[in-house]
Amino acid sequence: MSPEARRDQLIEFGLAMVGERPLEDITIDAIADAAGVSRALLFHYFASKQDFHVAIAQAQADRMLARTEPDPSLGDPLVILTASMSEFVDYVSENRTAYTTLIRGASSSDSAMREVFDRTREVMVGRVLDHAPAFGVEVTPLVTISVHGWIAFVEETTIRWLTSDTVSRDELLRLITAALPALAAATQ
Template sequence: MTTGVRRRMGVEERRQQLIGVALELFSQRSPDDVSIDEIASAAGISRPLVYHYFPGKLSLYEAALKRASEDLAARFAEPQEGPLGNRLLRVMRRFFDFVDDHGPGFSALMRGGPAVGSSATNALVDSVRQAAYEQILSHLGVEDPPARLELVVRSWISLAESTALIWLDGRRIPRGELEAQLVHDFAALAAVSAAYDDEMAGLVREMALGEPADSPFTELATRLIALAS
């Protein structure tokens, strides 16, 4: 008979374990409601040992939120293949996957609070928004966006955030409908802007070219035409 021996974790391995444990707890409750004692217990180590790897509660929270923000930013990465409307819909599905899986943590990260309201965590949120902004521009094939396009894309990113936060409060609207609605919202914002700017009008025409019958953009146009009839 052999007795199992617990393997001693290296410093970085233990740090990553604690970050993972913290994120799991943040998926259930806001970071402000999760204590270091809970994280230590879930990781199977003592409270003082947590402080051996992280100098303070905020440093552990910031490390965990950094990993979460990197994961969230990666949800906006999408191969530039196929119709734009379908690409954006896949992005929204991955975005809501994250929101669904990390509801309390997502809400706290976006709304701020004692544990997540530091300048470091605010910078993480801004980095996610910037990554999303750059990804959308890349799909539009634009490197130096005109002012109206920047306004459209940044407004849409803010709309996606606020929509997700409202949806988390009871999930009263089917998630799939919101994902499609947000893609429609992007097209609508761009179309309204195009009415005031020739350059935006050209971009909207390019967006519409080659959109198939099952594209969210085509669905939106069909719905609008039906309303006007």
């Protein structure tokens, strides 16, 4: 196995484990055992447990971003937004333990983890701002800050939805997609 393939395999084991338990509970020994490798080999690919956890978080973020990539072929900006947010809600629902752990767990206070989260949010904000003109919205500092706030709203609302059985998926989706144009209108 090539070094890159082995590193990717170790991250895959970590991603599988974070689907079942909080990231901070995933030990180097557990990953090494699951992968059938020595602890020393794992440290060959990752300088520390924290570096391994950051790699898992980055892989999780990359998957979410790939899945939620806006599809311009859908034409209508609201349809594009709804499709992207639908994928986000489904991704978070399918990866609820990992998502909640990464956003809310002890790792969220780690500076390297925050960098992963911040970069991911910046990509999401950039996607929205790239489509703002299609909504007739000029990108201004006020619009930019409101989109950052909307991303936080989407994250928090979706996490709350995961623990609630009083709101349907469709209701959640309508709420988060309607909130963006409402925020944009408030900036005009």
